[in-house]
Amino acid sequence: MSSLLSKNEVIRHREFRFLGMGAVTSNQAELKGEGVIPSLWSNFYANNVLERIPNKINSSIIALYTKYESDETGPYTIALGTEIIEGQAVPSGLEEWVVPESKYVVFTTRIGPVQEVVVETWQEIWEWSKYNERAFQSDFELYDLRSVDPMNGQVDIYISVK
Template sequence: MLANVVVDQRKVYIDELTVVGVPIRTTDRAEEKGTGTIPAHWDMFYKQQMANKIANKVTGKMFALYTDYEASNPIEFTFALGYEVTPGGELREEMREFTIPAGEYMVFTTAIGPAKKVVLDAWSYIWEWSNRNERAFVLDFELYDERCIDPNFSQVDIYVSIKS
């Protein structure tokens, strides 16, 4: 399964990052069943050109954050789309500043293909991986860079917070 869905996985240490994004609350169950709000959130982010409304961007790399986990059944969490920024900038009302904590992360690199499919397939793999490894459930994120210019031919890195 690894070769078809995740082409690489490695442990890395990253320094703290600040991301400004537009958040929503959802649950793992709703997203798995296809009744969640993440796809509509992506659509809104692009249609309302939210990227252009985020000040002090550091790079053009986009982040999809998963944070504020509540260990309930189903698992509730905050999902946000945004960009790394220099801290302390002006925020629009619908935005929030997030801190990606410094620490160890497991990075899963998806196969190349339609972004929606390769990311969902990789998350299925990561949930299986989680049965044998300890996730920290602090903050996880997908990083969309120059490999994602064509949404039908994309490759994404997914960073999962792990217990050290």
């Protein structure tokens, strides 16, 4: 186990509303190159989704993993968007989710190329999951000001736990 894991502690994160665009996938499909995550990110940027979201809390991007059918081996929904204040009409092509209050362990990537460090940290999370009980409720990656430079960024990954 890496030293990073020993620094992680369980926190409680409040419920929040999320607006974004989503798709169903599985880790198996993603690892085989048959997944949707790369095209979802491309569409997110090409269609200026963040700019189309009304009532944003801030300019951070959230990658939400939710609606798990089982665990990391089954299908789940991934959605890209951001936290919102409730009460606005949902723009066409977007969907709203309520992320319930939950306990999380937060994994912080090292600083580096975002695509590389996020995948590396998920591999660490899957190893950590062998010895710790995930809730498979809603997990999310937080892309804030630390990840503005895609070649020199840092991301927090929130993993819901029981």
